[in-house]
Structure formats: C-alpha cells, structure tokens
Amino acid sequence: MLEQKHNIKAWIYLLPALVLLVVFTFYPIVNAFILVFMEGYRYIDGTWTGWTLTGNIRYVLNSQLFWDAMRNTLVIVFVSVPISVIISLFIAVWLNSIKRLQGTFQTIFFLPYVTNSIAIGMAFAVIFNRDFGLFNLILGLFSIDPINWVGTGASWGRAMTALMVFIVWNGLAFKIIVFLSGLQSIDKQYYDAARIDSASKRRVFLKITVPLLSPMIAFITITSFIGAFKEYTAVVGMFGENLNPGGGGRNMMITIVGLVYESLGQVYPGATSEAAAAAIILFFMTLLLTLFNMYISKKRVHY
Amino acid sequence: MNEAATYDLERKTRVQKIVRMVFLYTMLTLFAIFVLIPFYWMILSSLKTPEQIESVPPALWLRFSEMQFSNYYEAVFSVDSQPFLRYMYNTVIVAALSTAGTVITTVLSAFAFARLNFRFKELFFLLLIMTMMIPGEMFVITNFITVNQLGWVRPDQTYWDALMAMSIPFMTSIFYIFFLRQTFKTIPDELYYAAKVDGTKDFKYLWKVMIPIARPTIITITILNAMGTWNAYIWPQLVTSTRHGRLYHYQLVSNGLRNAFSAEFQPQIHLQMAAAFMVTLPILIVFFLLKKHIMRGVSRSGIKG
Structure with a gap:
C-alpha cells in the first residue's frame, strides 16, 4: 500500500515545472529544428514564405562573420580550457598540501566565481589599456614598449591574448574548488603506501593523484569545453556590445553565441532562421566533443 | 645505519x-x-x-x-549614468520573482521524483538528463519568439510585460530539480512510512519534514539563482532592447553597467569603475555572509558529474 503508484498525484506535483519546461525548453528544442528549414521567417508576425532544406545552414556557412566567430570560438576553446585546467589542477594540489591559511586561500581563489563578468571584464579592459594600464606597466619593467591590447585598432592576436587572460582568470575558481573537493576525497592510504615506498613527489602526482582524480578531470574538461563553446558575456564585458576592441567598429571578437544573438537582434525576414542554424551548428559541435570526450574517458579514466 | x-x-x-x-x-x-x-x-x-x-x-x-x-x-546620480538605482530595483524584483518560481517548481518536482512512484518516471527522468546537455542558445531563439508573440516585447512594452519576459522563462531549472532530488533521497524512507501510518498527507510531509531537512540545499538554490539574475546580461538585453526604439529603464544592472559611461572615444573610466564596483559589491557581501552554502553547492555540482 505504501509503495503504490501515484500517477495522478505525481503529475500534479510535476505540473508547474512541466508546463514551464514544455513551453520554454522542450518545444524550443523542436522548434529550432523547424525554424532552420523555414524560408523568410519573421518573428514579428510569425509568417514565413516557404521551406528550404539547407538554405539557412548554407547562408550561415557562407558568411564571413560565421568563420570569424568559429575561429574565435575554437581559439577560446582549445587554448583557454587546457591552460585553465592545468593551472587549476596544480593550484588545487598545492592548496591541498598546506594546512595553515588553506581556508583563506580557498576563499580568495573562489572570488572570480561570484563576480559579474561584465564588471570584471570592464576592469580587465582598464588593466590592459595601452597608456595607463597595469599590464603594460609591468611589461615596462622588462623594457617592453606599451602594447595596444584592447584599444581602438588593436590587432586580433593582441585582443585575443587579453581576452584569454580574462577568460582563464574567470574560469579557474570553479575548477579549483571541484579539484580540491576531489583531492580531499582520495583515500589517504594511497599516499601512505607511496611514502613507505619513498616515491618521489612527481611520481606520486602522476601515478596516484592524476589517475584517482581522472573522473573529475574528465568531467571538468567536458563542462569547460562546452562552457567555452558558449562564451559570449566575457567578450561583451571586455569589448562592449560591438564585440570589437575600442568599442567601435564591428564584431572582430564575435563568437558563435555572439552570432546567434546578432542574428536574433535583426528584424529582416529569415534572420531568426539564421540564428537557429548557428545554434544548431553549436549544438552539434558540443555534442561531438562530448561524445569524443566520453569515448576517451572510457579508455583512460580510472573509476 | x-x-x-x-x-x-x-x-x-x-x-x-x-x-x-x-x-x-x-x-x-x-x-x-x-x-x-x-x-x-x-x-x-x-x-x-x-x-x-x-x-x-x-x-x-x-x-x-x-x-x-x-x-x-556621480555614477549614481549623473545624467549619463541612466537610472542606476532603477536598474538595481528592477534586478531585485526580477531576481525575487524568478527565484520564488524556481524554488516552488523545483521543490514540487524533486519531491515527485524522490518520493512518489508513477508511470513513465524513468523515461521522463532520462528526457530531463538529455535536455541538460543541450546548449541554452537552442531555447533562446524560440523563447524570444514566444515572448514576442505573448505581447511582452512590444514597442509600447509596459513594466509588467518586461518583468514577465525576464522572469517567467527562468522559473524552473532541471539542474536544481536534480540537485534537490539528491538531497531528498538522503531522507530515510522510514520517516515517510511512519508519517503515512499516522495518516499524514504527502503535502504535509513535504512541508513539515522534507523541506526543513533540505533547507541548506534550498538556500543554496536560492542564492545561486538570485546571483544568476544579478549577473544576467544577454536575455534582459534582448527582451528590453533599445534597438527598436524601446525604453531602456526596464533593464537590469549588468545591462546598465555595460552601457553606462562607455561612449567610444570618451569613456569615463573613473565612473565606469565606480559603477562596476557597485555591481560587484553586493555579490561579494552575499558571498561572505553565505560562503558555506555557495561553496558547498558548487563543489557538489562538480562531484555529481
């Protein structure tokens, strides 16, 4: 009697969430795949002129803006994620091997997680200012001439370097805290055994810490890759709505998600379908990456 | 030796x-x-x-x-700052609405998943897990159309319209449903059976037993969700945009911050940074007051994977 099925009752409890999910999550997923085949769709009145199999995807793939967005996104994904995963792993290991001040350091390192990306991005833009920024001041100590990182007319490489520093800074907090909680759950016996065998620190790190932490490293890597594929707010924080160094001009630092919103803000017929096409391309890229990651983890991760 | x-x-x-x-x-x-x-x-x-x-x-x-x-x-009251206090006020209202909605919907559904047996439970659960893997941008496109067609984003948008458009799509979260379900699952079944024998109704059991036990998790959800609204930039920008001649004093703090004092050749950096710090400070205060809840929630979300 106690474990009977409560069909109706259960669905009443689920109803509020279910209604919202159907309207704002499930239906939109399906609809994105419908929009991408529509021709001349206008969101203002919901009319469209016809159907097309590959028209919207082709339009997006043929635009220069898409390839700019693709280049920027891929650089963010494949440069910032490995760097921040490795740095945060080291920081977590170091943090785990001290006792005094551990809590203080942990709190400081967590701060980037609870900040507003727009606010901090704007502060980073000031730090990277050519004339009165802190970064060039530090470079000046090594007698490097002032570099225009984020001002009007800054080159792509420099703007990207500055953006990368911000994105890495921004992403470390979450990774450190997850790695640290992973390290703290590793059984001390392994380390005791290693000490009896007088294994070197490096060996302990490579043969015990990394393998035992590998599920967490895999998890962090997957989620960070997906997060990096969706980067956009950080770019707005640093470069403004126009996604361009100096705030003027247009879209040099655009990302795939930036492209989605750029198209979504347009009112000409078909713009919404282009946004859908870009979002679907993003979806398949993250899906591919997730599957690839899962395949690799299955082979290499020790559970 | x-x-x-x-x-x-x-x-x-x-x-x-x-x-x-x-x-x-x-x-x-x-x-x-x-x-x-x-x-x-x-x-x-x-x-x-x-x-x-x-x-x-x-x-x-x-x-x-x-x-x-x-x-x-000057950052608060100067003409160029746009109504900064107004943005703060809007943000607090939207955060309160979406957080209240999120807590109610997630508590109810987490209870159903953790405590009740029903047909298609496993299937529905699987569907939710799969949905979590899909990037949010897939939803945003249609949601933008939906709020337009609901009349919430017209050129003559009212304040109420803007509040609806900014909060209702965010009144539930699959991730928080899972998070809370995990906590509910740790509550021993025996408690439920005992309550049943005493004739306690399910809802009363949820209200009197499960919610008090899960309070730390619910607090974590509340904080993370409210912080999410405080930091929200893209969606508010989209549905209260000035691009089609709409007013912008319906926007939230992050939008106000990015647009304030940023004129291309004459950015007023000292005021920009003052505004940036005013946006940063409240979250830092909340963080230091409720550090345990926040850090616990975050490190948990990692272990879950």
Whole structure:
C-alpha cells in the first residue's frame, strides 16, 4: 500500500515545472529544428514564405562573420580550457598540501566565481589599456614598449591574448574548488603506501593523484569545453556590445553565441532562421566533443 | 645505519620540507595576487580623478585624502549614468520573482521524483538528463519568439510585460530539480512510512519534514539563482532592447553597467569603475555572509558529474 503508484498525484506535483519546461525548453528544442528549414521567417508576425532544406545552414556557412566567430570560438576553446585546467589542477594540489591559511586561500581563489563578468571584464579592459594600464606597466619593467591590447585598432592576436587572460582568470575558481573537493576525497592510504615506498613527489602526482582524480578531470574538461563553446558575456564585458576592441567598429571578437544573438537582434525576414542554424551548428559541435570526450574517458579514466 | 647517518637523513628531509613549504606558499600567494588584482584595480580606478586615470605611469595606490568618493555619487546620480538605482530595483524584483518560481517548481518536482512512484518516471527522468546537455542558445531563439508573440516585447512594452519576459522563462531549472532530488533521497524512507501510518498527507510531509531537512540545499538554490539574475546580461538585453526604439529603464544592472559611461572615444573610466564596483559589491557581501552554502553547492555540482 505504501509503495503504490501515484500517477495522478505525481503529475500534479510535476505540473508547474512541466508546463514551464514544455513551453520554454522542450518545444524550443523542436522548434529550432523547424525554424532552420523555414524560408523568410519573421518573428514579428510569425509568417514565413516557404521551406528550404539547407538554405539557412548554407547562408550561415557562407558568411564571413560565421568563420570569424568559429575561429574565435575554437581559439577560446582549445587554448583557454587546457591552460585553465592545468593551472587549476596544480593550484588545487598545492592548496591541498598546506594546512595553515588553506581556508583563506580557498576563499580568495573562489572570488572570480561570484563576480559579474561584465564588471570584471570592464576592469580587465582598464588593466590592459595601452597608456595607463597595469599590464603594460609591468611589461615596462622588462623594457617592453606599451602594447595596444584592447584599444581602438588593436590587432586580433593582441585582443585575443587579453581576452584569454580574462577568460582563464574567470574560469579557474570553479575548477579549483571541484579539484580540491576531489583531492580531499582520495583515500589517504594511497599516499601512505607511496611514502613507505619513498616515491618521489612527481611520481606520486602522476601515478596516484592524476589517475584517482581522472573522473573529475574528465568531467571538468567536458563542462569547460562546452562552457567555452558558449562564451559570449566575457567578450561583451571586455569589448562592449560591438564585440570589437575600442568599442567601435564591428564584431572582430564575435563568437558563435555572439552570432546567434546578432542574428536574433535583426528584424529582416529569415534572420531568426539564421540564428537557429548557428545554434544548431553549436549544438552539434558540443555534442561531438562530448561524445569524443566520453569515448576517451572510457579508455583512460580510472573509476 | 649508524646514528649520524640517520640524523643527516632527517635533517635533509627537514630542509626539503621547508624548501617545499616556502615554494608552496610563494606560489599560492602569487596566484592570490593574480586573482585579487582586477578587484583592486577596479576599486583603485573608481577612486581616481579623470586626470589620475590618464596619468602615465598609473598610480598604484592613493592616499586617503586623494580618494574621490564623489565618483560614486556621480555614477549614481549623473545624467549619463541612466537610472542606476532603477536598474538595481528592477534586478531585485526580477531576481525575487524568478527565484520564488524556481524554488516552488523545483521543490514540487524533486519531491515527485524522490518520493512518489508513477508511470513513465524513468523515461521522463532520462528526457530531463538529455535536455541538460543541450546548449541554452537552442531555447533562446524560440523563447524570444514566444515572448514576442505573448505581447511582452512590444514597442509600447509596459513594466509588467518586461518583468514577465525576464522572469517567467527562468522559473524552473532541471539542474536544481536534480540537485534537490539528491538531497531528498538522503531522507530515510522510514520517516515517510511512519508519517503515512499516522495518516499524514504527502503535502504535509513535504512541508513539515522534507523541506526543513533540505533547507541548506534550498538556500543554496536560492542564492545561486538570485546571483544568476544579478549577473544576467544577454536575455534582459534582448527582451528590453533599445534597438527598436524601446525604453531602456526596464533593464537590469549588468545591462546598465555595460552601457553606462562607455561612449567610444570618451569613456569615463573613473565612473565606469565606480559603477562596476557597485555591481560587484553586493555579490561579494552575499558571498561572505553565505560562503558555506555557495561553496558547498558548487563543489557538489562538480562531484555529481
């Protein structure tokens, strides 16, 4: 009697969430795949002129803006994620091997997680200012001439370097805290055994810490890759709505998600379908990456 | 091994240990400085005069008498700042609405998943897990169409319309449903059976037993969700945009911050940074007050994977 099925009752409890999910999550997923085949769709009145199999995807793939967005996104994904995963792993290991001040350091390192990306991005833009920024001041100590990182007319490489520093800074907090909680759950016996065998620190790190932490490293890597594929707010924080160094001009630092919103803000017929096409391309890229990651983890991760 | 050799070995390892500790603390301190610099630079710049901002090389600190606290007054009340207090007010309202909605919907559905048996439970659960893997941008497109067609984003948008458009799509979260379900699952079944024998209704059991036990998790959800609204930029920008001649005093703090004092050739950096710090400070205060809840929630979300 106690474990009977409560069909109706259960669905009443689920109803509020279910209604919202159907309207704002499930239906939109399906609809994105419908929009991408529509021709001349206008969101203002919901009319469209016809159907097309590959028209919207082709339009997006043929635009220069898409390839700019693709280049920027891929650089963010494949440069910032490995760097921040490795740095945060080291920081977590170091943090785990001290006792005094551990809590203080942990709190400081967590701060980037609870900040507003727009606010901090704007502060980073000031730090990277050519004339009165802190970064060039530090470079000046090594007698490097002032570099225009984020001002009007800054080159792509420099703007990207500055953006990368911000994105890495921004992403470390979450990774450190997850790695640290992973390290703290590793059984001390392994380390005791290693000490009896007088294994070197490096060996302990490579043969015990990394393998035992590998599920967490895999998890962090997957989620960070997906997060990096969706980067956009950080770019707005640093470069403004126009996604361009100096705030003027247009879209040099655009990302795939930036492209989605750029198209979504347009009112000409078909713009919404282009946004859908870009979002679907993003979806398949993250899906591919997730599957690839899962395949690799299955082979290499020790559970 | 003779005594002298043992002594030597011990001394060597002791020296090694000290060297190691010095290395560890040095690295961690350097990294802490790297983490803190943007905050420091933001506060420092927010207290400079426009001339001090532009001076080369930049001043690395200010004497107390030099600090321009009036920048904050100006950032809030100057004409160019747009209604900054208004943005704060909007943000608090939207955060309250979406958080209240999220807590209610997630508590109810987490209860159903953790406690009740029903047909298609496993299937529905699987569907939710799969949905979590899909990037949010897939939803945003249609949601933008939906709020337009619901009439919430017209050129003559009312304040109420804007509030609806900004909060209702965010009144539930699959991730929080899972998070809360995990906590509910740790509550022993025996409690439920005992309550049933006493004739307690399910809802009363949820209200009187499960919610109080799961309070820390619910607090975590509340904080994370409210912080999410505070930091929300894209969606509010989209549904209260000025692009089609709409008013912008319906926007939230992050939008107001990005658009304030940012004129291309004349950005007023001292005011920009004052505004940035005013947006940063409330989250820092909440963080220090409720540190345990926030950090617990975040590290849990990692372990879950």
